[in-house]
Amino acid sequence: MQGHGYPQPAKPPPPTGALVLVRVLFVGISLFCIGFLAWTMLLRLAIVTRKSLDWGLFVAALAADILSLVLLGSEPGEDVHTAGGYLGITLLLGTLVASIAYYLAADIRHFQQLREGAYAGQPSPAYGYPQPAQPPSPYTATTSPQHTPPPMPHTPVPQPPMSTPPPGQRPAPARIDQVRAELDELSDYLRKHDEGGK
Incomplete structure (x- = not known):
């Protein structure tokens, strides 16, 4: 049987200090070159995020x-006159x-989403894979353990005694017995x- 298989485990994002250093380095290169290398930031962002929007912005910045x-x-001449x-x-x-x-907004947002997925213990959602359902939280914003209503009284319904089948034979469902x-x-x-x- 063919299926999607299991998603690859998500790699943890790099440490925050390393990310800040890389951001400062790329912004510094762009500022030092007075904007002639501004496309390098967008190239790094496009490689990291792999989004078509980021690739398009990289091409637009390079063309500009x-x-x-x-x-x-x-x-x-040397001066600008025209x-x-x-x-x-x-x-x-x-x-x-x-x-x-x-660059700064998209890079920070990208790694924040990766970090939130890693802290939740789940990989970031992958297209085509079913996502596990989250169990409902017993506490919501409107209720707390001190203000929960008392449980309603519950009377158990008596169940008929179960007979054990002989060893080596499993019990037949009631519908099959009726049809037989x-x-x-x-x-x-x-x-x-x-x-x-x-």
Whole structure:
């Protein structure tokens, strides 16, 4: 029988200190290069999360950085004097700010979700695998152990005594016994009917 199989166990997320160091390193590289390497943050994020949105944003940031380089490179002289140069600077700095904001928010959210899944003792949900049902909590926001209503009185229903079957034979369900008895009656009736007709 073919099925989905078991999901792979989730790896625990890296320590928080290491994640903060990596975030600071990538943001620092982008700031030090005045935005020319802002796409590196989004590349790391796309590799870590494997989401198509993050890959698309990485490509968009890379294209924006290349376009700003072309606009700034076409400026005559060392100073910016034309609309194309100003557009290149605006595009470069805008891409830098947007990339930093999105990178930090998405990276923090991604690893927080991984950590919550690891602390719950379950891997993060995988597509195509049934998820275990969570048992209801005996305590909710509106009830507490001090204010629970008293249990309703319960009278037990008497059960008939159970007879034990002989060893090596299991008891037949009641429905099978009923069908067997009806078939016996039908065969007796048919035998009498056939004997009476001859």
